[in-house]
Amino acid sequence: MTPTTVGIIGIIALFVLIFSRMPVAFIMTIIGFVGFGYVITFNASMNLVVKDFYTVFGSQSLTVVPLFVLMGQVAFHSGISKRLFDAAYVFLGNQPGGLAMATIGACAGFSAICGSTNATAATMGAVTLPEMKRFDYKPELATGVVAAGGSLGILIPPSVIFIVYGVMTQQSIGKLFVAGIIPGVLLTGLFIVTIAIWTRLRPDLGPAGPATSFREKCAALPGIVETIILFAMVMGGLFAGIFTPTEAGAVGALGTIVLSLIRRRLTWKSFVESLMETTRISCMILLIVAGATVFGHFLAVTRIPFDIATWISSVNLPSWAIIMLILVVFFVGGCFIDSLALIMLTVPIFYPVIILFQYDPVWFGVVIVLMTQIGVITPPVGINVYVVSGVARDVPLQTIFRGVLPFLLALIITVLLLIPFPGIALWLPGLM
Amino acid sequence: MTSRGQTLFKAAEAVNWAAAAAVTAMMLLVCADVTMRFFFRSPIPGAYDLVGFLAMLAVSLSLSYTTITKSHIAVELLVEKLPRKVRHGIDAINALLSFTLFAMITWQTALYGLHMRTTGEVSLTLKLPVYPFVFGITAGCGFLCVILAFQCYLSIRRVARL
Numbered sequence: 001m002t003p004t005t006v007g008i009i010g011i012i013a014l015f016v017l018i019f020s021r022m023p024v025a026f027i028m029t030i031i032g033f034v035g036f037g038y039v040i041t042f043n044a045s046m047n048l049v050v051k052d053f054y055t056v057f058g059s060q061s062l063t064v065v066p067l068f069v070l071m072g073q074v075a076f077h078s079g080i081s082k083r084l085f086d087a088a089y090v091f092l093g094n095q096p097g098g099l100a101m102a103t104i105g106a107c108a109g110f111s112a113i114c115g116s117t118n119a120t121a122a123t124m125g126a127v128t129l130p131e132m133k134r135f136d137y138k139p140e141l142a143t144g145v146v147a148a149g150g151s152l153g154i155l156i157p158p159s160v161i162f163i164v165y166g167v168m169t170q171q172s173i174g175k176l177f178v179a180g181i182i183p184g185v186l187l188t189g190l191f192i193v194t195i196a197i198w199t200r201l202r203p204d205l206g207p208a209g210p211a212t213s214f215r216e217k218c219a220a221l222p223g224i225v226e227t228i229i230l231f232a233m234v235m236g237g238l239f240a241g242i243f244t245p246t247e248a249g250a251v252g253a254l255g256t257i258v259l260s261l262i263r264r265r266l267t268w269k270s271f272v273e274s275l276m277e278t279t280r281i282s283c284m285i286l287l288i289v290a291g292a293t294v295f296g297h298f299l300a301v302t303r304i305p306f307d308i309a310t311w312i313s314s315v316n317l318p319s320w321a322i323i324m325l326i327l328v329v330f331f332v333g334g335c336f337i338d339s340l341a342l343i344m345l346t347v348p349i350f351y352p353v354i355i356l357f358q359y360d361p362v363w364f365g366v367v368i369v370l371m372t373q374i375g376v377i378t379p380p381v382g383i384n385v386y387v388v389s390g391v392a393r394d395v396p397l398q399t400i401f402r403g404v405l406p407f408l409l410a411l412i413i414t415v416l417l418l419i420p421f422p423g424i425a426l427w428l429p430g431l432m
Numbered sequence: 433m434t435s436r437g438q439t440l441f442k443a444a445e446a447v448n449w450a451a452a453a454a455v456t457a458m459m460l461l462v463c464a465d466v467t468m469r470f471f472f473r474s475p476i477p478g479a480y481d482l483v484g485f486l487a488m489l490a491v492s493l494s495l496s497y498t499t500i501t502k503s504h505i506a507v508e509l510l511v512e513k514l515p516r517k518v519r520h521g522i523d524a525i526n527a528l529l530s531f532t533l534f535a536m537i538t539w540q541t542a543l544y545g546l547h548m549r550t551t552g553e554v555s556l557t558l559k560l561p562v563y564p565f566v567f568g569i570t571a572g573c574g575f576l577c578v579i580l581a582f583q584c585y586l587s588i589r590r591v592a593r594l
Contacts, residue, residue: 021511022526023504030533050540057569058488060480066455066490067462243466246483250462275452276445279494280503282455286491287498288505338505381509 003039007302010035014295014345024341025284028291032298039301049294056290060246061167066282067249068158071230071256072114073274073281078260081123083223084109085131090212090220097199097206099135100145101192103128107149108188109224111156112231113256115163116281117376121150121384125391132206139395141198141205144403146391147384148191148411151373156184157235158249161343161372164289165365168296168347173245174238175429176365181235182424183366183414190410198406226259239432285340292344299348309352319357323419326350327371334375338383342375343368363418366425370415377404440582441500447575448497454490458483478558485555485565492572496579520590527584531577538573541566 001009010031017027029049037045056062075081088105092098107124114120125146132142154161157177166173199206234252237243243251260266299305312322329350333342347368354364376384379401389397418424465479498504511519545566553562 018507019510020522020526021506021508022530023499023506025504026526026530026533030529033533033536046536046540049537050544053537054488054541054544054566054569057491058484058565060484063458063483063487066487067459070455070459247462247466250459251466253459254463272452275455276448276497278455279448279451279490280498280501283451283491283494283498284503284505287495336509337507341505341507381507 003302004304004307006035006039007299007304010295010298010302011304018337018341023287024338024344025288025291028288028295028344032291032294032296035298036294036301039298048297052293052297053290056286056293059167061173062163062286062289064163064173064245064249065160065285066278067246067253068115068160068163069281069285070274070278071158071234071249071253072116072119072153073277074253074256074260074266074271075110075113076119076123077270077274078256078263078265080113080227080256080260080265081106081110081127084227085124085127087220087223089131089209090217093209094211095196096203096208097141097195098209099128099132099137100141100195100199100206103132103145104149104152104188104191104195107146107152108156108184109227111152111154111184112235113158113227113252114153115158115160117151117153117373117384118387120153121146121387122391124150125388129388129392135207135209137206138204139392140399140403141195142403143388143392143395143400144405144407145191145195147377147382147388147400147404148407150384150387151376151411152184152188152191154372155180155187155366155369157181158252159369160285161340161369162365163245164285164340165343165347165368167289168292168344169351169361169365171361171365174241174248175362175432177235177245178239178429178432179362179366179425180369182428183370183418186417186424187370187410187414190413191407194406194410226263230255230259241432288340288344292348295345296348305349305352308349309356312353313356319359320419322353322357323359323367326353327367327415330368330371331374331378334371335378336381338381339372339375343372360422360426362429363422363425367415367418370411370418374408374411374415377401377408437582437586440579444496444500444575444579447572448494451490451492451494451497454486454493458486458490461486478555478560481555481558481560485560488565489568492569495572495576499576500579517591517594520587520594524584524587524591527580527587531580531584534573534577534580538570538577541570541573545570 014031018024033045033049036048085102085106088102092101103124107120110120128146129142157180159180162176163173166176230252233255234248238248376382385400388400461479462483465476469475511522545563548563548566554560555562
């Protein structure tokens, strides 16, 4: 068998075995190991696995993962989300759908200190769903808005997906983070517009709440101060080049702990819980990166990524059509496979194509994050929808999936805007 | 869960405490380094080396806890629709395959660590020997093997009972 044939068999085996519910990280390692061993030698393959695990586990660039996860976990356990929501509510609550808009605003705020979609959805769901129920919001709007808003967690920095993508493609994590800011603000705006249009069409979805006085508005503002301080410290430090991403993560995590202690919101128990969660989540992420590294090395010796890149360039498709094809693969794949796993599987294949067609790798990172956001809310495997259904146990899954549909449209519009206008993502990092 | 299962869970949790301590130490070390550099213009020598090693320990030592709490990304979509006996059968095969993989990694990292001890490989700035941290991965993967073997045994027993 030629190496290319072995590679194709490996890719097919991967997509079949993935449905056996063995951890994706393990499957990628096993197939990478066996394939590499078959093409080269099994001795070399054993060395490869050990070196890859050793390099990934001790990777300097990946040390950011546990630090930013810890920052998000402490924020999750210390009630920051509630104060963000209260602040957003006094400004937007008297609009039709105002509570839902406030939820989006609070999600965007929480995303600025948390780097994962499910943590954002879980914490915002716990805070905002009871409130929306109290004001007679229909479950489809209430749950849909939390699932979609939670996905902002990975677009607005910090972001686990940007870190992992940056490490895999050797792009600056700081630049990727900064590139997510404007698209994040744009998408937050589009989500709010979506709610405005949807509640105008169907006013029963989210009735307007009571108006608040100027004094109440002022009183709620301190609730967002800590988030602004943390975001300014972490992102400002990164943007100005004072911190490396690891330093930004450590300062952010310690800063969140200190601010929560000052507010007396962090108990020993919740601190320990944050740490246990942090190690669990970080280990899951690093193991999947290690698996993808082994698998990527196997693919590299089969030369498949290069073959695909050359083949695509030979069929004479315009470059926008190539991007569209990649987006379709992400969309369909994202429906069935967890998004982090999907990125790990596909980036080694697509990245050479992107480079060949002279797309900006940072821009592609933002596009991938947006496709991931779509992946976490589309059926049948939409992790955010499952997280929300875990919080709102009385709402059937179909209702939540129906509720995220209008927001899906906003996400697709953002992706399509980024293709002709890459500056939306690239302008800010260009200033660094 | 059986009493043996509980003992294993407790052990995995205890080892994960060490991982949690490593993450905390990482955070404090980096912050101390930033502070020293910023205010006293004298960064902590070797902080860079140590952070990488601490991360390595954190991940290796939380492998077991992550696996026993079923936190790895896996696609449940298809298998959960199958009859119970088939499901447990698949789980048993999965655990066996995973066990084989990690047994190999345990063995190979041990060899790699021994090799590094003989060659006397040290870190860049602190000149710390590297091999103890490689043995950290060996320990983490070795313990994971125990857990995977136990999960395999449980799944086989479930198949036999149905």
